[in-house]
Amino acid sequence: MFECNICLDTAKDAVVSMCGHLFCWPCLHQWLETRPMKQLCPVCKAAISKDKVIPLYGRGSKQQEDPRNKVPPRPAGQRTEPENTGFPGFGFGDGGFHMSFGIGAFPFGFITSTFNGGHEQRPHIFQDRGVVNPEDEVLSKLFLYVAITIFLWLLIA
Amino acid sequence: MALKFNRNKHNSKIILDGERWERRLQKELMSLVREPPPGVVVDSDQGENLSLWTINMTGAEGTLYEGEHFTLQFKFSPKYPFDSPEVTFIGPNIPVHPHVYSNGHICLSILTDDWSPALSVQTVCLSIVSMLSSCKEKKRPPDNSFYVKTCNKNPKKTKWWYHDDTV
Numbered sequence: 432m433f434e435c436n437i438c439l440d441t442a443k444d445a446v447v448s449m450c451g452h453l454f455c456w457p458c459l460h461q462w463l464e465t466r467p468m469k470q471l472c473p474v475c476k477a478a479i480s481k482d483k484v485i486p487l488y489g490r491g492s493k494q495q496e497d498p499r500n501k502v503p504p505r506p507a508g509q510r511t512e513p514e515n516t517g518f519p520g521f522g523f524g525d526g527g528f529h530m531s532f533g534i535g536a537f538p539f540g541f542i543t544s545t546f547n548g549g550h551e552q553r554p555h556i557f558q559d560r561g562v563v564n565p566e567d568e569v570l571s572k573l574f575l576y577v578a579i580t581i582f583l584w585l586l587i588a
Numbered sequence: 589m590a591l592k593f594n595r596n597k598h599n600s601k602i603i604l605d606g607e608r609w610e611r612r613l614q615k616e617l618m619s620l621v622r623e624p625p626p627g628v629v630v631d632s633d634q635g636e637n638l639s640l641w642t643i644n645m646t647g648a649e650g651t652l653y654e655g656e657h658f659t660l661q662f663k664f665s666p667k668y669p670f671d672s673p674e675v676t677f678i679g680p681n682i683p684v685h686p687h688v689y690s691n692g693h694i695c696l697s698i699l700t701d702d703w704s705p706a707l708s709v710q711t712v713c714l715s716i717v718s719m720l721s722s723c724k725e726k727k728r729p730p731d732n733s734f735y736v737k738t739c740n741k742n743p744k745k746t747k748w749w750y751h752d753d754t755v
């Protein structure tokens with residue numbers, strides 16, 4: 432049940448993707464490194480990335496060592512505050528959460544067959560599904576921070 | 589035990605990994621021996637380090653390959669399962685199929701571009717069984733003679749163009 436989808440062993444330093452698939456963090460990390468330009472869930476081929484996996488912490492059992500201190504570090508858990516503060520996108524790292532929602536629901540086969548005329552499933556279709564390119568994301572965050580800096584500077588000046 | 593220790597000393601970075609992936613192959617082998625896909629027979633003895641498997645396959649009833657026997661070879665690199673296995677038909681009888689070249693190379697996207705570490709020997713076998721079963725006409729790929737003369741020995745070196753997958 433709680434076996435990693437890559438090493439087929441009981442998941443160690445477990446993380447779960449937004450599409451619900453369980454992996455050891457070291458296993459998933461290695462897969463993401465294998466194809467850095469094409470990060471897809473090994474099981475269902477949904478877009479996946481380091482920022483969009485959730486670490487699972489079981490109850491108390493063996494907490495002698497923080498798994499994140501290990502190499503490669505497991506991404507930290509993310510908390511979104513229950514109430515909307517009215518200024519979306521200000522907090523670090525919550526952009527990932529908002530953007531990852533629309534991903535799971537698209538029917539795969541439909542788009543595939545439309546675009547490829549009966550060819551086998553090719554991964555490039557995932558670019559058509561509104562999945563955020565990691566580079567764009569970095570860029571848009573950068574712009575946001577530049578904008579905020581200028582805004583603050585204007586306030587002070 | 590002593591042997592294992594020596595080997596690990598050479599390549600300390602993949603100590604854990606090496607054992608882990610060997611364990612995964614061992615698990616895969618066990619489950620394949622226990623519950624093989626229809627028409628597939630696997631010997632539980634696949635050599636010492638599990639990096640080369642041979643799998644026997646029989647054409648399914650009611651298909652063009654009914655009663656024929658084939659042999660598949662799986663070669664695993666140390667990077668398995670991040671790296672796909674090298675899968676070819678070997679032996680005297682290579683199935684005549686639009687995606688199987690006469691040298692045993694198979695044009696199947698999950699063996700290269702669409703590989704994922706969540707796939708397994710079992711799922712690859714199933715794909716190959718269904719690829720054979722859905723065949724409507726026994727013939728070689730149109731570029732067979734050219735390909736066989738010019739290709740690399742390793743089918744993974746081929747830049748496959750996944751043509752007509754209606755078969």
Ligand SMILES: [Zn+2]
Binds near residue numbers: 436442
């Ligand atoms: Zn794992």
Ligand SMILES: [Zn+2]
Binds near residue numbers: 448473475
């Ligand atoms: Zn998934």
